[in-house]
Amino acid sequence: MSNPANPWTADLDLLVGAARLAGARALDFFRKGPEVWWKNGGHSPVSAADFAANDILKKELLSARPNYGWLSEETDDDAGRLDCETVFVIDPIDGTRAFIAGKDIWCVSAAVVHRGRPVAGVLFAPSLDELFTAAADGVALKNGEPIHVTEPDASRSTRMAIPEDMTQDLHRGLSGGVHRISHVPSLAYRLAMVADGRIDATLVKRNAHDWDLAAADLILSRAGGALVTLDGEALLYNRPTVSHETLAAAGLSRLSGLVDASRHLAGH
Known part of the structure; x- marks a missing residue:
């Protein structure tokens, strides 16, 4: 839910909705042998699911924020993004190799970057039913519950x-x-x-x-x-x-x- 005290929470809500839609679309391909291509000289795979999820994210996000720039792993880069103070930064499936192999650890990664730093971010792992969210000056959440890093413990490695x-x-x-x-x-x-x-x-x-x-x-x-x-x-x-x-x-x-x-x- 948007917080008037934090202008980036509205963007976070937008990211969450788009990431859920993209994740659901990727699941349509998961463990079903999607078509795969190789890029970067044959070192990096991309699947039909990556492109389908990317299409959803681009449509949902840019239709709501047409003045934002766009940077995605699965979209040809447009230098016009450099003229934008605020940019969507997207990986429709982070962990494509795992996705293709039928492993659960992959996620939709979506962020809003403003003046060089992220101000809203979502990681959605649909196969694990896990949603990580944060907005600038807000709390990091996993499935709605606050999360925190560990503190040093001299008793263990x-x-x-x-x-x-x-x-x-x-x-x-x-x-x-x-x-x-x-x-x-x-x-x-x-x-x-x-x-x-x-x-x-x-x-x-x-x-x-x-x-x-x-x-x-x-x-x-x-x-x-x-x-x-x-x-x-x-x-x-x-x-x-x-x-x-x-x-x-x-x-x-x-x-x-x-x-x-x-x-x-x-x-x-």
Whole structure:
């Protein structure tokens, strides 16, 4: 429900409705062998479900906010977005490989970015019936209930979902070492797992894109955490270049230690 004290809650409501529609459409294809194409030199799959969900999101969102810019993984980029203060940043299915394989961890990622930072964000995982939401200055919610990052606990290791080749030297840099969680196929969902406390932290390999990150970035920040560069800087979105360098995500009380322990992984 919109909150007059926070102008971005109306946009959040819009994102939620569109994401639910797009997620329902994607489910029509799930585990039914959708047609698949390969892009980026054959390294990145895209399915008929991605395009169908993207079409719904674009129609629902731009019809309601025609003055907003548009950036989506499954739409040819339009440099006109750079002239817009406010932009929709969309990944119709984050975790397409998992989707194609019939695995449940994939989600619709939808954000509103204003002057370079996300101000409304939604992650909807329809196969899991999970909805993560946040608006600027609001509370991060999962299925309507507040979520929060974990606090440091000296009695146990840091639970991290990271690629195996990024665990190098982290055991020595982090108090208590690292307990590596198995691969999470959706990057946006992995960041949501930090936000709701199922894991303590994660690292993001270079070349993640705005659409992978923007919604989850806001949800994590409203849950008491942050997604930053290995220089400790917040991310800016809707730039000419939409990819990012190696990143770190954790609760604020863990973040400086994680960044310090991870700087040698810059460029991964």
